[in-house]
Amino acid sequence: MFETISISTDARGVATLMLNRPDKHNAMSGRMIEELMAAAARLAADDAVRVVVLTGAGQTFCAGGDLAWMQAQMAADADTRFREARKLAEALQALNTLPKPLIGAMQGNAFGGGVGMACVCDVTVGVDTLKMGLTETRLGLIPATIGPYVVARMGEARARRVFMSARIFDAAEAVELGLLARAVPADRLMDAVEAEVVPYLACAPGAVAAAKKLTRDLGPRIDDSVIDMTIGALVERWEGDEAKEGIAAFFDKRAPAWAAKG
Template sequence: MQTTWQTLELHIDGHIANLALNRPDVRNAFNGTMVAEITQAFRELGASQDIRAIVLLANGPAFCAGGDLAWMKSMAAFDHAQNLADARGLAQMLRAIDCCPQPVLAKVQGDCYAGGLGLVAVCDIAIAAETANFCLSEVKLGLIPATISPYVIRAIGERFARRYFLTAERFDAIEAQRIGLLHEAVPVEMLDARITGIAQSLCTAGPQAVRQAKRLVHEVAGRTMDDALLADTAGRIADVRASEEGREGMQAFLEKRKPSWLA
């Protein structure tokens, strides 16, 4: 697994990977290198059986300011094909996070704008400091938040997306929690402990069960409640109960001992 990056910092603590955006001088804004490195990092971390949770965080006062100005300036000269290729790179980055087998936690310590909101929305669990601010600012630049829209709309719903996509209003962490972008907004001095507690808790569960639970949400959400869905979910629980991890977990519970993945 690669450990040295131009735009990221990776620190692994036991079964928890802490991946930090590391361009604090430009408020952790995206450029082509960062997009490619985030994509690669999540693919590599996702392939590891030792990693049970990934924390996405950022160095410096801001979480992510969206697109880097120099990067955006270069795109102004792109033709349609070049713009399409660039946008697909960003889409692949978001998909790599979304499809990562392990749970991904967003630790939002500071302001988060435009494409940065996509990073927060695509994570499984999002916790921010109460002092963080958010903005879907694209229309102010004559753009639209197209690539991040599937994840942001999934998080906040169509009604709030209609407002914030159109107005580019800035909103605080309390509002971000109210509309569903965040799970929690906490005092800044509590952010480290809250993220650490959740990540450590995830590591106490059956690692394959956690992966399959994440996949379950992906594959069941939005489906019609019909016989096919009932058969699918029944088959999933039957498979898990018969698995080595499922049998071990139930046996450990009945014998009042720790399961093997905690030994």
């Protein structure tokens, strides 16, 4: 029984994987990360599922990592930090390599890890009012475990425009950056998602899975060595003084020490 996500499947074999912490803006807690791993395994093994749609409950698609969860990692011992960081990295990779088409339906904003969630989808459409941003550096952190998927989606040149600045950008720029295939009015979102889903229902499921694997094999390398490098980079930031100050400042509702005055 899931607590932070839900899965439903229609008669056609179209499954909806919904992030379901609307009161927390679908921020990824330790529990949600574990449940996403379990969901990916379940969906991958279910021959009745032809396509998966990833969306969120409430007004926000995903606000990124749960800050209370990140704060706990900074207070934990080294083994716990590595274990939790690996869970996050493995959940992202499980979704990225899901042997079914994964269609992102962004009904609201995405920040930090939420951008990473959009990038593990094969195609993502969103409402034209949404905002996005890789906001980690404001907290003294970096987009580490999501980094390979963000750079694979945008390419290095476009990623460098937004990867380090924590700048918030709108749906039109998200399309330009390659994060969204298109942005549509909210009342047309599900029509746009349906337009992405329907072609797959005429395709051989095994061929779709093989074609998806081939695109990953031909694309930027995201293997165990890359994932291990991102885990190390994330843990290093968790252990640093900037992350401690950034997270503390967030909970204290004040500007961090490095923020420009005036």
